[in-house]
Amino acid sequence: MLNDRQSHGLWERTAPPPPQTKKLAGDVAADVAIVGAGYTGLAAALHLAERGLATVVLEAAQVGSGAAGRSTGMVNAGLWMMPAVLKETLGPIYGDRMLELLRDSPRRVFHIIDKHNILCEVKRVGTIHCGTGKKGIAEIAERARQWQALGAPVHILSADETHLRTGTTAFPTSLLDLRAGTIQPLAYVRGLARVAIASGARIFTASPVEHIVREGNDWRLATEGGSARAKWVFLSTNVYTSQIFPELRGGQVVLPFFHFATMPMAPSIHRTILPEGHGAWDTRTPMTAFRRDDAGRLIIGSVGALRGTGTRIHRNWARRRIRALFPQLGDIEFEHEWYGRIGMTSDHLPRLHAPAENMIAVTGFNGRGIAPGTVFAGEIARYISGEVPLDAMFLPVSSVRNTFLRALREGYYELGAQIAHLPPAR
Ligand SMILES: Cc1cc2nc3c(=O)[nH]c(=O)nc-3n(C[C@H](O)[C@H](O)[C@H](O)COP(=O)(O)OP(=O)(O)OC[C@H]3O[C@@H](n4cnc5c(N)ncnc54)[C@H](O)[C@@H]3O)c2cc1C
Known part of the structure; x- marks a missing residue:
């Protein structure tokens, strides 16, 4: 990943360096072994x-x-689904628990950032969900209604107010969610690693777990250079799962998602585009996400993988889309491009798995992993340390199983994104 702009792009360029870590060599013992150093594993x-x-x-x-x-670095307070659908799908007990946990989730991310002084370009001014087209406008109104009924500080913005806060006249309406905000995501996750180490955790990198076996009352996690023995295992590898438990990856359909970042905008233009530092996205399919970084670069993202024919198609789309949204910017060069995998589940809900005794996993964030990953990790820590039983968790335990026709669905996402991002026929 280091110096690989294709994979982490702008974030690699502007994040503080990671804390010093080593490859596992020899055998170590612990109470808990966590597999995967993303938001979820490190917050846990x-x-x-x-x-x-x-x-x-x-x-x-x-x-x-x-x-x-x-x-993209949006710290959002919910999942993709609307609160009422979430409650309907999970039922009243888990639905209420999940909503309670999520409504507070950005505040808990910002609390960790403040408490440990994590430098990650944090902006806690809210995020803006922009509505477009008849369906999109209705969706924004319904989301606002449902969140407001739950007492959340969300507000409908008019076309003028949306223009003022985003710098584009493309949207007749939007939803401002004051609980949310943005961060530099790689800086946040590196900050989590730093504070986890300072709190006593040991992190070994370049150490893929190759297999996990039961030995007496413990688990042994074997890597090429050594092994970790622990009473508990928490698997936080999500859709990037490699080598172990392929079902954790197979239970999700990969939605590729790319970003392009411009060079820093001129100060006169900079002041007109997302002037307060909001992160934003729209109701289109596939959606457009846009935000700025601290240096005034505009970052635009959408569905698609930057490989093969996709790279040129998506890059040209990003240029056209920026021109349509922000004509004041003129033609501006891209400095960075990168993409990654989002793991989607069939019902857009995350999954909690307990594949064996003293082993737990959470997967399927559906593109909402920063705040949910951070708060789910807190709940899992409470469970592992014996403060709450498994049936008091935020989700019921489900079994791990592969998604039906997964490869076909993944191909469909990428092909669909390329078709949607082709220039309109003249
Ligand atoms: C392009 C893109 C944009 C996104 N935008 C947003 C956003 O704006 N807001 C938001 O909330 N979410 C967003 N998401 C989703 C969010 O990034 C994920 O949900 C989140 O990163 C999941 O965190 P995690 O810690 O569970 O997993 P990950 O961050 O994926 O970490 C899993 C780790 O496990 C490691 N691993 C895998 N197998 C092994 C093994 N065998 N041994 C050891 N380690 C292993 C991997 O190397 C990886 O580092 C986005 C995702 C993408 C790809």
């Missing part, structure tokens, strides 16, 4: 270490090298 490591549990994190590549270091 922090919470567990703070409780005094000996915690080891094993990461296949580098801190944040999965989806965490590639994301």
Whole structure:
């Protein structure tokens, strides 16, 4: 990942360096072994270490090298589905628990950032969901209605207000969610690693776990250079799962998602585009996401993989889309491009798995992993440390199983994105 702009792009360029970590060599013992150093694994490591549990994190590549270091960096307070659908799908008990946990989730991310002084370009001014077309306008109104009924600080913005806050006249309406905000995602995940280490956790990178076996009352996680022995295992590898438990990956359909970042905008233009630093996205399919970084670069993202024919198609689309949204910017060069994998589940809900005794996993963030990953990790730490039983968790435990026709669906996402991003026929 290091110096690989194709994979982590702008975030690699502007994030503070990661804390020093080594490859696992020899055998180590711990109370808990965590597999995967993204938001979820590292937030769990922090919470567990703070409780005094000996915690080891094993990461296949580098801190944040999965989806965490590639994301758009929107710290949102919900999942993709609307609150009412979430409650209907999960039922009243788990539905209420999940909504309660999520509504507070950005505040808990910002609390960790403040408490540990994590430098990650944090902006807590809210995010803006822009509505377009008849369906999109109705969706924004319904989302606002449902969240407002739950007492959430969300507001409908008029076309003028949306223009003022985003700098584009493309949207007749939008939803401002004041709970949310943006971060530099790789800087956040590296910050989590730093504070987890400072709290006593040990992190080993370049140490893919090759297999996990039961030995007496413990688990042994074997890597090429050594092994970790622990009473508990937390699998936080999500859709980047490699080598172990292929079903964790197979239970999700990969939605590729790319970003292009411009060079820093001229100050006069900079002041007109997302002037308060909001992150935004729209109701189109496939959607357009846009935000700025601290240096005034405009970052635009959408569905698609930057490989093969996709690279040129998606890059040309990004140029046209920027021209349509922000004509004041003129033609501006892209400095960075990168993409990653989002793991989608069939009902757009995450999954909690308990594949064996003293082993737990959470997957399927459906593109909403920053705040949910952070708060789910806190709950999992409470469970592992014996503070709450498994049936008090945010989700019921489900069995791991592969998604039906997964490869076909993944091909459909990428092909569909390329077709949608072709220039309109004249
Ligand atoms: C392009 C993009 C944009 C996104 N935008 C947003 C956004 O704006 N807001 C938001 O909330 N979410 C967003 N997401 C989703 C979010 O990034 C993910 O949900 C989140 O990163 C999941 O965190 P995680 O820690 O569970 O997994 P990951 O961050 O994917 O980390 C998993 C780690 O496990 C490691 N691993 C895998 N197998 C092994 C093994 N055998 N041994 C050791 N380590 C292993 C991987 O190397 C990886 O580092 C986006 C995702 C992408 C790809």
